[in-house]
Amino acid sequence: MRVFNFSAGPAVLPEAVLRRAADEMLDWHGSGMSVMEMSHRGKEFTSIVHSAESNFRQLLGIPANYKVLFLQGGAMAMNALIPMNLLCSHRSADYVNTGIWSSKSIDEAKKYCHVNVAASSEDKSFTYVPPQSTWKTDPQAAYLHFCSNETIGGVEYHWLPEVGDVPLVVDMSSNILSCVIDVSKYSVIYGGAQKNIGPAGLTFVIVRDDMLDRALPITPSVFHWKEQAEQGSMVNTPPTYGIYIAGLVFEWLQQQGGVAVMEKKNLEKASRLYDYLDSTDFYSSPVNKNDRSRMNIPFHLHDTRLNDAFLEGAQERGLLQLKGHRSVGGMRASIYNAMPVEGVIALINYLRDFEKNHA
Numbered sequence: 622m623r624v625f626n627f628s629a630g631p632a633v634l635p636e637a638v639l640r641r642a643a644d645e646m647l648d649w650h651g652s653g654m655s656v657m658e659m660s661h662r663g664k665e666f667t668s669i670v671h672s673a674e675s676n677f678r679q680l681l682g683i684p685a686n687y688k689v690l691f692l693q694g695g696a697m698a699m700n701a702l703i704p705m706n707l708l709c710s711h712r713s714a715d716y717v718n719t720g721i722w723s724s725k726s727i728d729e730a731k732k733y734c735h736v737n738v739a740a741s742s743e744d745k746s747f748t749y750v751p752p753q754s755t756w757k758t759d760p761q762a763a764y765l766h767f768c769s770n771e772t773i774g775g776v777e778y779h780w781l782p783e784v785g786d787v788p789l790v791v792d793m794s795s796n797i798l799s800c801v802i803d804v805s806k807y808s809v810i811y812g813g814a815q816k817n818i819g820p821a822g823l824t825f826v827i828v829r830d831d832m833l834d835r836a837l838p839i840t841p842s843v844f845h846w847k848e849q850a851e852q853g854s855m856v857n858t859p860p861t862y863g864i865y866i867a868g869l870v871f872e873w874l875q876q877q878g879g880v881a882v883m884e885k886k887n888l889e890k891a892s893r894l895y896d897y898l899d900s901t902d903f904y905s906s907p908v909n910k911n912d913r914s915r916m917n918i919p920f921h922l923h924d925t926r927l928n929d930a931f932l933e934g935a936q937e938r939g940l941l942q943l944k945g946h947r948s949v950g951g952m953r954a955s956i957y958n959a960m961p962v963e964g965v966i967a968l969i970n971y972l973r974d975f976e977k978n979h980a
């Protein structure tokens with residue numbers, strides 16, 4: 622029996638994608654091989670990676686002057702690789718701190734350059750996005766880095782930072798493909814796949830061509846964006862099976878009607894859940910209303926002694942992985958693209974019943 626899986630990542634995948642992968646497991650399209658067994662340079666895998674990239678480009682409207690890289694290392698490796706690939710002769714970069722993931726990016730970048738924290742919401746336990754009017758940016762910065770959705774804190778930008786000529790770099794691990802974006806406003810968009818795309822082990826980088834000449838000479842070849850761009854992400858063996866599953870997810874998204882349709886569904890799912898949480902004092906949502914994530918929804922039980930009973934009861938109903946991150950406590954429901962509205966409705970019904978039985 623399939624459950625409703627609210628994990629923050631690795632996270633739920635569309636059932637149709639898993640079924641198709643199962644069907645194709647032993648023999649991909651008459652090749653007599655599993656995708657896992659194919660040479661990454663053979664014609665079968667070449668066609669898989671080309672169609673994955675082309676569907677990803679279509680879904681996000683990625684302009685022709687951007688490269689798409691499929692790498693390894695996860696979003697956390699990028700915390701080092703962004704300064705390595707972008708610093709050039711600059712000595713300083715701007716970062717906005719909105720939570721645990723931005724903090725990790727900042728700490729890692731400090732190994733490579735001076736970090737100017739242009740704004741931070743640490744004063745209120747990372748429960749909001751600092752308004753742009755309060756940012757103290759440096760016009761000489763190599764780039765400005767921000768995290769568009771803090772997966773742990775549940776804080777999301779619903780607006781685009783304006784940074785003039787400074788390249789805008791974004792960690793979009795947990796809300797890529799959840800809403801329509803204008804790629805041309807960014808210099809680099811990156812993230813791990815295991816939240817809203819596919820299996821762990823695949824990292825995507827969308828990078829504008831003019832950002833490819835800025836790497837420090839010490840940058841490792843397998844993480845050197847220009848070398849990877851020139852060799853179609855095949856300086857080394859890419860995460861082939863992850864790319865294949867990502868490609869199936871991209872096809873599934875197109876069958877759903879594309880990113881604009883997903884955005885509507887995500888808005889509906891998140892509004893239903895927030896509306897319920899706001900309707901009762903039994904539960905509360907810690908995040909500033911305007912900055913609430915549509916993907917990751919942390920919430921607290923008013924009486925924290927009930928936390929264990931809440932999680933046990935949820936498990937009995939097939940509602941899994943609702944425990945909040947250890948740094949925030951409480952609960953968290955991650956409702957990515959692949960979470961059907963039925964899962965959110967089942968969760969709300971459970972919230973209501975649990976409250977009735979324990980109020």
Ligand SMILES: *Cc1c(COP(=O)(O)O)cnc(C)c1O
Nearest residue numbers: 695696697698722772794795813
């Ligand atoms: C999960 C996550 C990361 C870390 O990803 P890894 O693939 O584990 O390195 C970084 N940033 C955000 C926003 C995330 O959600």
